[in-house]
Amino acid sequence: xxxxxxxxxxxxxxxxxxxxxxVKAVGVLGILAGxxxxxxxxxxxxxxxxxxxxxRITVPxxxxxxxxxxxxxxxxxxxxxxxxxxxxxxxxxxxxYAELDQDDPLRATMMNASFLRASLFTSVVSFGVAAFAxxxxxxxxxxxWALQRLASAPVVVRRATAV
Numbered sequence: 001x002x003x004x005x006x007x008x009x010x011x012x013x014x015x016x017x018x019x020x021x022x023v024k025a026v027g028v029l030g031i032l033a034g035x036x037x038x039x040x041x042x043x044x045x046x047x048x049x050x051x052x053x054x055x056r057i058t059v060p061x062x063x064x065x066x067x068x069x070x071x072x073x074x075x076x077x078x079x080x081x082x083x084x085x086x087x088x089x090x091x092x093x094x095x096x097y098a099e100l101d102q103d104d105p106l107r108a109t110m111m112n113a114s115f116l117r118a119s120l121f122t123s124v125v126s127f128g129v130a131a132f133a134x135x136x137x138x139x140x141x142x143x144x145w146a147l148q149r150l151a152s153a154p155v156v157v158r159r160a161t162a163v
Contacts, residue, residue, distance in 0.1 A: 059076055
């Protein structure tokens with residue numbers, strides 16, 4: 001091809017051969033779904049945090065971190081669950097609930113510690129799911145926006161001409 005032919009080809013812009021309404025609709029749905037996921041994730045995070053705060057649990061001074069802070073987030077909940085396990089095993093001489101005899105009075109203490117830890121770990125998982133929803137929401141908005149941009153971009157059509 002000559003330079004003159006290439007110059008003529010580069011300047012021709014035509015609308016796409018196919019209708020892109022479906023692609024645009026998917027882009028809009030992706031953006032809307034992303035917004036919903038972010039809102040739901042934030043609501044769940046706030047709800048779980050406020051429920052933990054309502055319990056007024058304070059991380060003890062012998063915990064590995066966050067000493068004296070109120071349990072209100074995933075890290076403080078995890079640290080609190082860890083120190084509960086530490087205290088329970090200390091009280092039972094290192095034996096777990098399953099290792100104690102059925103008539104051992106420490107069994108009730110170990111059972112309560114186990115229930116408390118499970119509840120705290122459930123909140124940690126809830127925070128993780130909320131963060132995951134927010135992250136997926138952000139990705140969904142980005143993909144939706146990208147689809148919108150691609151469907152709206154003009155298509156350059158190069159036509160071969162006889163030389």
